Amino acid sequence: MKFYEDMASAMENLTKRGAFLTVKNNNVVNTMTIAWGYIGYSWNKPFFVAMVRPQRYTQELIKDAKDYTISIPYSDKMKEALMICGTKSGRHIDKEKEANIKFLPSQKVESPVVDDCDMYYECNIKYIDVLDKEKFPQELKVNYPSDDYHYLYYGEIVECYKK
Ligand SMILES: Cc1cc2nc3c(=O)[nH]c(=O)nc-3n(C[C@H](O)[C@H](O)[C@H](O)COP(=O)(O)O)c2cc1C
Numbered sequence: 429m430k431f432y433e434d435m436a437s438a439m440e441n442l443t444k445r446g447a448f449l450t451v452k453n454n455n456v457v458n459t460m461t462i463a464w465g466y467i468g469y470s471w472n473k474p475f476f477v478a479m480v481r482p483q484r485y486t487q488e489l490i491k492d493a494k495d496y497t498i499s500i501p502y503s504d505k506m507k508e509a510l511m512i513c514g515t516k517s518g519r520h521i522d523k524e525k526e527a528n529i530k531f532l533p534s535q536k537v538e539s540p541v542v543d544d545c546d547m548y549y550e551c552n553i554k555y556i557d558v559l560d561k562e563k564f565p566q567e568l569k570v571n572y573p574s575d576d577y578h579y580l581y582y583g584e585i586v587e588c589y590k591k
Contacts, residue, residue: 431474431549431585435467438500438547446510447500449478450531452539453489457531459523459542460486461514464578465498467549467585474585476549479578485518487579495537495552496583502546509542536587546591551583 441447443463450459466477476498480487490496501510512527524531531540537550559577561569 429589431467431469431588434547434588434590437502438467438549441500441502441547442498445501445504445507446514447498448510448513448529448542448545449480449486449496449498450539450542451486451490451493451496453493456489457524457540458485458489458518459499459513459529459531460484460518461510462498470582473554475554476551476583476585478551478581478583480581481576481578483576489518490553490581491556491579493539493553495539495550496581497534497537497539497541497551498549499542499545500547500549501544506542506545534587535589544591548587548589548591549583549585550587551581552586553581554584555582556580557582 446461446463448459449462464479509527509529513523530543532543534541534550541548557580
């Protein structure tokens with residue numbers, strides 16, 4: 429499907445209850461909950477832009493990974509799994525086991541998707557940026573009490589589909 433076809437629902441559900449950002453680096457797979465992100469179009473390509481704080485285990489894995497996936501549930505059935513993956517670190521737990529989720533092979537990238545979600549984006553990482561504290565307006569600095577400014581992962585959407 430076209431990257432923009434289900435964009436309103438994808439963004440609504442991403443921001444309302446969260447989604448899984450899943451990364452595979454060598455043989456290690458981890459997923460974490462995200463609620464901030466962008467679907468857009470740059471350099472004549474569709475992109476998802478994911479925001480990852482420096483202290484996340486995900487950051488350790490994604491910084492030199494090739495790709496990542498976004499798996500978005502459109503209902504509350506993954507609520508508990510999103511909570512676990514959004515509050516516990518893959519450094520300390522096996523999220524597949526503890527959150528009772530299942531990783532499934534993706535169609536075009538090495539990072540897997542999370543089974544039983546409704547919308548999937550498979551993304552090849554093309555550009556990495558980090559937010560600049562000096563350019564941040566005072567009113568938004570409340571989001572960074574520990575100065576943990578996000579890394580931005582521009583992932584070219586190479587495949588997207590509904591369950
Ligand atoms: C609803 C929700 C949304 C979140 N969104 C983000 C996000 O966009 N970026 C981020 O770095 N952390 C976000 N987090 C926090 C991470 O998911 C959380 O710190 C997680 O335990 C990191 O896992 P990891 O250490 O295995 O990477 C969110 C958490 C929740 C519950």
